[in-house]
Amino acid sequence: MRTARRCGALVLAGLVALPAPARAADLRPVDAPLEVPVPAAPERPAAQPAESPVAPTVSEDMSSGTGSMAQVPEARAEGPAPPPPPSLAPGAGLGEPEEAITVAVGLGPTAPGTKPEVALVDALERAARASAAPRTQVRRLRAGVGEGKHVCRERRDDLVILVEYLADRPDPVLLPHDCRLDRALGVRGSDAASHPELIAALWSEHESLVRDGAKERRRTRLGPKVRTGLIVGGAILAVGLAIGVVVAASLRREIVVLTVSP
Numbered sequence: 001m002r003t004a005r006r007c008g009a010l011v012l013a014g015l016v017a018l019p020a021p022a023r024a025a026d027l028r029p030v031d032a033p034l035e036v037p038v039p040a041a042p043e044r045p046a047a048q049p050a051e052s053p054v055a056p057t058v059s060e061d062m063s064s065g066t067g068s069m070a071q072v073p074e075a076r077a078e079g080p081a082p083p084p085p086p087s088l089a090p091g092a093g094l095g096e097p098e099e100a101i102t103v104a105v106g107l108g109p110t111a112p113g114t115k116p117e118v119a120l121v122d123a124l125e126r127a128a129r130a131s132a133a134p135r136t137q138v139r140r141l142r143a144g145v146g147e148g149k150h151v152c153r154e155r156r157d158d159l160v161i162l163v164e165y166l167a168d169r170p171d172p173v174l175l176p177h178d179c180r181l182d183r184a185l186g187v188r189g190s191d192a193a194s195h196p197e198l199i200a201a202l203w204s205e206h207e208s209l210v211r212d213g214a215k216e217r218r219r220t221r222l223g224p225k226v227r228t229g230l231i232v233g234g235a236i237l238a239v240g241l242a243i244g245v246v247v248a249a250s251l252r253r254e255i256v257v258l259t260v261s262p
Contacts, residue, residue, distance in 0.1 A: 101158040103128045103199060104151055106141025108164030108175060113143050117172060120163050124174070124193040128161070131199035148177030148184065155179075159202060163193075176202050180216040181209055 105124045111117045121140070128138045141162075145151055148160040160177045166187070174188040185205050192198050210216070 100135035100137050101199075101203070102137045102139065102156060104139050104141050104157040104160045106145055106162055107143050108148075108162035109144065109146060110165040111163050111172060117163055120172060120190055120193050124161060124163070124198075127194055127196055127198050130196050133200060134203050136199055148175060149182070152177060152179035152182065159199070159206075161202075163190075174198075178202075178206050178209070181206065181214050182217055183209070183214070 105121055105128060107113055107117060107121060125138055125140060128136050139157070141151065141160075148162055151157065151160045157179050160179060162175050162177075163172050164175045165172055172190050174190065174192060176185040176188065177183075178185050185202055188198070
């Protein structure tokens with residue numbers, strides 16, 4: 001009993017620390033300040049201006065989420081795509097024309113019109129009609145029509161291809177003339193007359209000249225109905241003018257003056 005009383009006295013005097021359960025159970029009031037001083041936050045250095053904005057990094061697990069906190073990466077503004085490089089392959093270039101081009105084929109002034117030459121013109125006509133890019137409208141010229149530039153003066157065709165002879169070649173050749181640019185194109189051999197890509201190669205040469213700065217002539221192409229109307233109108237005007245002259249002559253007053261002298 002004396003030992004217990006002595007331990008209790010030492011505990012009350014604060015000389016012996018209570019065990020953890022005993023300290024937790026101590027409910028005596030403790031004098032403590034009501035406000036706890038908070039240390040001041042250290043000053044932050046001034047933010048330097050960034051040279052270029054940096055897009056926020058989004059992790060794979062956040063970018064694939066569907067919640068409201070998922071971040072979507074900003075879309076980058078892209079400039080216009082660079083134009084494709086020009087191609088000089090047959091049928092490539094400025095593209096297929098909106099309308100079908102008109103191709104005239106026939107014998108030139110140096111071709112007398114033998115059977116092999118006529119067969120060559122037939123093969124040339126079939127190859128021109130078989131062209132798919134560009135589309136074509138083919139007409140056949142009569143014999144002795146003249147040179148290609150003379151045919152182009154009619155302003156009916158885009159390309160004129162004639163079978164002719166050159167001084168240094170015994171075999172017939174193809175002399176194409178570009179009516180839109182009013183200049184001759186490259187000479188082709190007779191074997192090219194039956195090639196289905198002949199018109200595409202000639203049109204590719206035309207587009208290459210346009211890219212180099214050649215300008216097309218202004219065309220005033222009239223349709224067949226318009227041409228027929230103009231011809232009929234001119235004929236009616238001529239007939240009406242002739243009838244008017246006849247009627248005016250018949251209605252003209254004739255005055256006869258007789259002079260009698262002694």
